[in-house]
Amino acid sequence: MPAYQTEGSSGMDICAWLQEPVTLKSLERRLIPTGLYMALPPMYEAQLRPRSGLAIKKGLTLVNTPGTIDSDYRGEIMIPVINLSGEEQVISDGERIAQMIVSRYERVEWEVVSLLEETQRGAGGFGHSGV
Numbered sequence: 001m002p003a004y005q006t007e008g009s010s011g012m013d014i015c016a017w018l019q020e021p022v023t024l025k026s027l028e029r030r031l032i033p034t035g036l037y038m039a040l041p042p043m044y045e046a047q048l049r050p051r052s053g054l055a056i057k058k059g060l061t062l063v064n065t066p067g068t069i070d071s072d073y074r075g076e077i078m079i080p081v082i083n084l085s086g087e088e089q090v091i092s093d094g095e096r097i098a099q100m101i102v103s104r105y106e107r108v109e110w111e112v113v114s115l116l117e118e119t120q121r122g123a124g125g126f127g128h129s130g131v
Helices: 052-058
Strands: 012-015 022-024 029-033 044-049 060-062 067-069 078-083 089-091 096-104
Touching: 022 029, 022 078, 052 060, 078 096
Parallel strands: none
Antiparallel strands: 012 096, 022 089, 029 078, 044 067, 044 096, 060 078
């Protein structure tokens, strides 16, 4: 089962559920099974995120992050892992490979307008605020 590791943890650790260890070559990506299935209430999502310890120690992270699990998904939770290190890495059964945060979201209705209200930031994007 997903589990919080400390009282202050925001994410629950998710473990690999494997018949045998999986070896990932450098830059190889693979879906890792978890054996988990869930039904989230409407207006909730689960976000899958990398584990910082796994990323720094082994160079393993998630291909798409955060990954979203929608409330109407009923398949097995699979973790898209990639090996960014320069050497092979092994994932073993029961190893904590990702973390999951469950949160409520709002749906919006779009309104087409011809002009947006002005703000101090305006269109300033990447790096606009300096160093």
